[in-house]
Amino acid sequence: MAKRQPKLVLAPAQGIPFNLLVLSQSNVRRVKNGVTIDDLAVDIERRGLLQGLSVRPLLDAGGQDTGTFHVPAGGRRFRALEILVKRNRLAPDAVIPCVVKPADGDVSAEEDSYAENAFREPLHPLDEFRGMQQLVDQGGKIEDVAARFHVTPAVVRQRLKLACVSPVLHEIYAADGMTLEQLMAFTVSDDHARQEQVWELIQSHHNQSAHFIRARLNESTVPARDPRALFVGIDTYVAGGGCVVRDLFEEDRGGWLQDAALLDRLVLEKLGAEADRIRAEGWKWVEAAIDLPYGYHHGLRPIEATHTPPTEAKLAEVATLQAEAEALENEWSGADEIPDEIDARVNALDERIAELAGGSWNYDPAEMAMAGVFVTIERNGELSVDPGWVRAEDEPVVESEPHGEGEGAQREDGVDGDHRQPGLAPESGEDEVQTEEEDEGIKPLPDRLISELTAERTLALQDAIAGNPQVAFAAVLHNLVLATFYYGRAESCLMVTLTKVGFGFQPSGMKDSPAAVAIEARHAMWKERLPESDRDLWDALQMLDANEQAELFAHCAAYSVNALYEVAPKYDNGRISAHTVERRLVHSHVLARAVGLDMVASGWKPTADNFFGKVTKARIIAAVTEGKGGETAALIDHLKKPDMAREAERLMDGAGWLPEPLRTPELPAQADLLEAPATSELPAFLAEPDVSGDEEPMAIAAE
Incomplete structure (x- = not known):
């Protein structure tokens, strides 16, 4: 035993x-x-x-x-x-x-x-988080808890934030199912259901990093550095009932605003108040928008403000303020540190001096009554006010001066006083009356005679310009510059017209794209160099050398380039046809090859907003397969559409892939050209689906 x-x-x-x-x-x-x-x-x-x-x-x-x-x-x-x-x-x-x-x-x-x-074992981090939470729940202040355990209040707040993560995720962390870094990433959201949803999402995903978790949790929020948030102010947003989530473990640049709808409402209310204030100044209209489209002022005529120099009283105030600023600068020039109130006072003096010394710019009230203002938000959150734009329908109507009762008078029947409409024979006795009138003195030439003479001069001038390419180029350049910078003032005898292309459909933020920024900067540079009055334009253009004229010509001509795809109606409506669109796009490829257009180098890349979120899942998979290979595409083929679009954006970053409408087709080889049929095929993205049935295909309208 x-x-x-x-x-x-x-x-x-x-x-x-x-x-x-x-x-x-x-x-x-x-x-x-x-x-x-x-x-x-x-x-x-x-x-x-x-x-x-x-x-x-x-x-x-x-x-x-x-x-x-x-x-x-x-x-x-x-x-x-x-x-x-x-x-x-x-x-x-x-x-x-x-x-x-x-x-x-x-x-x-x-x-x-x-x-x-x-054999002593420290607390598991989860027990530490929960323990601090219990101490605070018992009435302890964060500062007191921090002092008792010899840590900073920020550390206590981090522990409390970790304690607020979903209990389901706590248990996974306790069982070593996730890392502490991953758990920290979940603290950017207070929604336990969303936290658990994201955790389920990444289980079948190759990317389970903390950065990826934060991005998924914040995809429906607005960053605190967003122009809308900067414009309204975080305090106003919070006072309106909004919530801001901060990341206590990573640099979050102010956190994320959770209620985008509330933020947009506050932005529109503030923009509306600014619009009402500006409209009260006497403008006919004020258009306020969070994001104005690219080319919003195309086709509008600007009015110029008049500068008023500062008055003697303001100049005297400027002198007083300058003396005070210089005294403060001399007093504190040798100090190691300048007090905040002194620095603020000097800055305020400088701003006030600049305001007074610059005088004022004012618009004519009569012009303001027919012009308007665009109001929007800059990228830094500041209010942007662009005043003084006249719409075509608001332009004043100029009435033609009536002719006198003599030869220039027009009769009610539409016949001039000195001759009938073209093609009509003179009435009996009209020549005798005209001869008697001419004997009384020298009268103005008849309108018809002037038309006949100027017709001969026009033909001769056309022939002369055709023999002088330099003058012909200068005349066309003059016409294009008038249309581009002087808003279509008809001071040119050329019937050449420049039609600026409008974008009926454009992605948000297009006005901030690299191409838009470059065009606007180039336009501003030339506008600064050109004279204010269009009457001085011809002489100013002659002062430019050949290279400068060519650059200006190219800038103006570029506004008329139209490489847009448009849906042509089944039946020709007299505006556009499928044939016209096809020929337009084919020629755009010719120009693109000539200038070496590279949309990737121009800054375009596929994102969920501009491409992946707007196409089918099958097309997303096809794009990723083409850009990164089938193995990469297989990583996202099980995801839901929104998640697939976002992951495709991440995977395709830097791949240099372009959807077909952005590609420039290569020229076919010579052998292919010899074997090609006489008719050209539409690009694949323009091809219409096969039509079943006995109906005959619709004929393409002539261009």
């Missing part, structure tokens, strides 16, 4: 006066680590001794009990108690709870010291 092992007998605990304890040389801890002794003393002073000391009787050289005890395990607590005794916070003979081990036991004092530290 097996012998039963005896039950354990634990060493008794007893209270021992502190002055009977000494630090043992058997303590294996030699290197300072963790909380300092002084901090531990403060903690013991607040909450008492949470763990007793392990002691053994101290024997003399003869093996006799000396009545004192040495401390092989708990040396840091012993030193902390020493500090409290020195500070008179603890009596020298205060009773200390101790576990007394025998002096000659089977286990050595060194082993006890080592075991006490080796």
Whole structure:
């Protein structure tokens, strides 16, 4: 029969006066680590001794009990108690709870010291998060909790944020199913259901990084650096009931605004108030929008503001302000640090001086009554006001001056006073009357005669210009510049017209694209160089050298380039046909090859907003397969459409892939040209689906 092992007998605990304890040389801890002794003393002073000391009787050289005890395990607590005794916070003979081990036991004092530290396990981070949450829930302030545990308040807030993550994800983290970095990423959202949804999403995804988790959680929010948020202000948004989520673990540049609908409403309300204020100044109309489209002022005529120099009183105020600013600068020029109020005062003086010294720019009230203002938001969140634009329908109607009662008068029947309409024979006796009138003195030439003479001159001028390419180029350039910079003022005798292309459909933010920014910058540069009056334009153009004229010509001509695809109606409506669109696009490829157009180099790349989110899942997969290969496309083929579009954008970044409408077809080889049929085929993206049935195909209208 097996012998039963005896039950354990634990060493008794007893209270021992502190002055009977000494630090043992058997303590294996030699290197300072963790909380300092002084901090531990403060903690013991607040909450008492949470763990007793392990002691053994101290024997003399003869093996006799000396009545004192040495401390092989708990040396840091012993030193902390020493500090409290020195500070008179603890009596020298205060009773200390101790576990007394025998002096000659089977286990050595060194082993006890080592075991006490080796088998000690720190709190799991999740327990730490929850523990701090409980302390705050019990009424503790974040600052007080931070002071008690010798951390900063920011650390406590981070722990509290981690404690607020979905309990489902807590359990996964506790079971080592996710990393601490991943758990930290989930704190950017307070929606537990959304957190769990994103976690399920990334389980079958190759990218499970914290950055990817944050991006998925914030995809429906608005960054605090968004122009709309900067324009309204975070404080106004929060006061309106909005919520801002901050990332306590990463740089978030202000966080994310959770209620995009509220933000847009606040933006429109503020823009509307600004529009009402500006309209009250006397403008006919004010158009306010969060994002004005590219070319919003095309076809409109600008009116010029008049500069009014500063008055004597304002100049006197400028002198006074300058004296104050110089005095402050002299006073603080040698200081190591300038107080904030002094710096603010100097800046305010400089702004006021610039405002007064610059005079004012004002518009004629009569012109304001027929003109309007565009109001929008700049990319930095500032209000943008673009005043002084006249629409074509608001242009004043210029009535033609009536002719006198003599030869220039027009009769009610439509016949001029000096001749009938072209093709009609003169009435009997008209020549005799005209001869008698001419004898009375020199009269203006008849309109018909002037038309006949100028017809001959026009024909001769056409022939002369045809023989002088330099003048012909200058005349066309003059006409294009008039249409581009002077808004169609008919000061040219050429019937050449420049039609600026309008974009009926355009993606949001197109006006901030690299091409749009470059065109606007070039336009502003030339506008600065050209004269204010169109009457001085011809002479100004002659002062440009050949290269400058060519550059200006190209800038103006570019506005008429139309490479747009348009849906042609089934039946010709007299405006556009499928044949016209086809020929237009074919010629656009010719120009694109001539200038070496590269849409990738121009800054275009496929995103969820401009492409992937607007096509079918099958086309997304086909695009990723073409751009990155079938293996990459297989990574996203199981995702839902929104997630697939976003992942396709990430995967295709830098691939240099373009959808077919943005590509420039290569010229076919010579052999292909010889074998090609006489008719050209439509590009694939223009090809119509096959039509079943017995109906004959619709004839293409002639161009």
